[in-house]
Amino acid sequence: MEVGELIGAVALGLAGGLVGGLLGVGGGVLFVPALAIFADQTQLEAESTSLLAIVAVAAVGTWRQHGYGNVRLADGLVIGVLSPVGVALGVIAANAVSERTLELGFAALLVFVASQLALRALRAPADDRDRGSPEPAGSDG
């Protein structure tokens, strides 16, 4: 690995972590290209290897956000434990229609969701720092 590749991988890793902390995602959106471009991995290897980095980012991110009072641990664990059901459904769906159809369908869904989030951001009052954190009944916070 050359110095330039090393710098590229480290920079994208740092950026992926930043996105993870800011937006609550694992950072794979940047880890996968970083590994594929700078670490000579195939797409499958990059997606697989990035999962390990994602778990580390999510663990540290959860720890920090829990310190800020922003984690409902029980809800998160339930979502996580149920996700393998979705993986099975996803595999079935992937075999039912073409990959291109799925990609375009998901892209359309993402654009729709992005528009909903953008509308929410635009409609929110200017001083909304404490808006929308519902007081959970029986939550473990």
Add this chain to the structure above:
Amino acid sequence: MIGTAAGTFSGLFGVGGGTVIVPLLVLWFGFGERLATGTSLAAIIVIGAFAAGAQAIYGNVDAAKAALVGVPALAGVVAGAAVQQRLPQRVISGLFAVLLLIIAAELVF
């Protein structure tokens, strides 16, 4: 329900569950943005561990290369979470919308 949806999409597209979990928590379940992103990270630990374990069995996970991006990412996530506390929640939604559009563009092109 959210977990199932997140798993479906991550199974289909190899994207982390967070891109699905955060909008669902915010738009459908009335979570504030900060609470949604924090709770999403907790879910991703579980989802990512399942998926990483499965891929490791097939020998697709390279721990050294994971550390190459993962170690700097740990500094990034600590900084990102700290910055997030200072942002109005609407900004988090706005940034998330941008992230989703980038992923959508990647899928199309």
